[in-house]
Amino acid sequence: MSDVQVITTAGGCHLFSGCGFPAPSYQDFLFEPIFTIGRFQFTKPILLILLSMAIVVVFFALAFWKPKPVPRGLQNLAELGILAVRDQILRPQLGSKGDRYLPFLVSLFFFIWLMNIFELIPPILFPATSKYAVPLALTIIVWVTYISIGIRHQGPIGYFKNMAVPQGAPWWILPLLSPIELLSNIIVRPFTLSIRLFANMLAGHLLLLVFSAATWYLLSPTIGLLFSAVSFIVVLLVTGLEVLITLLQAFIFTTLTAFYISDALESVH
Amino acid sequence: MSAPGAGRDGKYRPPPPREGTGWAIVSYLIGGMALYGGIGWLIGRWTHIAVLFPIGLLLGMGLALAMIIFRFARQ
Numbered sequence: 001m002s003d004v005q006v007i008t009t010a011g012g013c014h015l016f017s018g019c020g021f022p023a024p025s026y027q028d029f030l031f032e033p034i035f036t037i038g039r040f041q042f043t044k045p046i047l048l049i050l051l052s053m054a055i056v057v058v059f060f061a062l063a064f065w066k067p068k069p070v071p072r073g074l075q076n077l078a079e080l081g082i083l084a085v086r087d088q089i090l091r092p093q094l095g096s097k098g099d100r101y102l103p104f105l106v107s108l109f110f111f112i113w114l115m116n117i118f119e120l121i122p123p124i125l126f127p128a129t130s131k132y133a134v135p136l137a138l139t140i141i142v143w144v145t146y147i148s149i150g151i152r153h154q155g156p157i158g159y160f161k162n163m164a165v166p167q168g169a170p171w172w173i174l175p176l177l178s179p180i181e182l183l184s185n186i187i188v189r190p191f192t193l194s195i196r197l198f199a200n201m202l203a204g205h206l207l208l209l210v211f212s213a214a215t216w217y218l219l220s221p222t223i224g225l226l227f228s229a230v231s232f233i234v235v236l237l238v239t240g241l242e243v244l245i246t247l248l249q250a251f252i253f254t255t256l257t258a259f260y261i262s263d264a265l266e267s268v269h
Numbered sequence: 270m271s272a273p274g275a276g277r278d279g280k281y282r283p284p285p286p287r288e289g290t291g292w293a294i295v296s297y298l299i300g301g302m303a304l305y306g307g308i309g310w311l312i313g314r315w316t317h318i319a320v321l322f323p324i325g326l327l328l329g330m331g332l333a334l335a336m337i338i339f340r341f342a343r344q
Contacts, residue, residue, distance in 0.1 A: 166336050166339060166340055167339070167340050168339040168340050169335075169336065169339040169340070170339075173332075173335065176332055177332060177335070177336050177339075179304055180297060180300045180301045180304055180305075180329070180332060180333055180336060181297075181300075181336065183300040183303065183304050184293075184296040184297050184299070184300035184301075187300075188296040188299050188300045188303070189296050192292065192295065192296055192299070256292060259292075
């Protein structure tokens, strides 16, 4: 269910009308399938993922269909986006030698950002990244990428030696520290990467749900009207905040991907 | 051109930390506690000495702090 559905199912439920506050819950993140193929259920988040993918692919394909030396229109906009990712995310982490990873980072950034920003676009109002499977799948892609880059650039033994031996530690404490380094590099990193994106989008969506449901629930010709107005203002403020957070989370995910790739490229941290 | 890392007045300035540094520290803290806390919990379960779990957690946290100092504070 989206915000709109929550409000309509809350229906005529208002303050003092007897029924309780329709608090958003886990149920609001479960969707009725749009259609099913066998046991596979095609739901709204899947639709949103495909939509984001299609928008990214079509946008960049159109923009660079017949690239001109002096960019105009779409190409101008696309170049602006690509240069922003290059100069703000890729170059600070990887330097100019990392430019070959630019296509990967650009697609990652815009794909995640689109999925996030759907949270705020009516009538969609749902971020696909608040379903844990989505950040998890993205993280697995990133994990496989940086591990294979590390193995290719440093050799399997050299790379795992670098992952297991922390820099600057005296040798006698290594048996105690190496397991932490290994665990942190192989398991904790991808885990925190996915959880960060997922938790932020889940929390943002829940906040919006709570306050938009409260706005409707408190709307009545009583003192509730005042609280309803306050809730509505909070909805507006949180929406503003979410605009920032959708961008920031896409940015952090891509920045950390670049950081992990740079760690895999260089033998010395 | 001045030496890399030198400020406007010629004094050495450490390079600004890279953005991944903060997250690396967090992942060391989580990793250390999870690993040694987990080991302590398992041994405690096996030997029925419950206090091994918090000891493992503290050990893991201490080791993670040591690692952060070795890696980031002594450059």
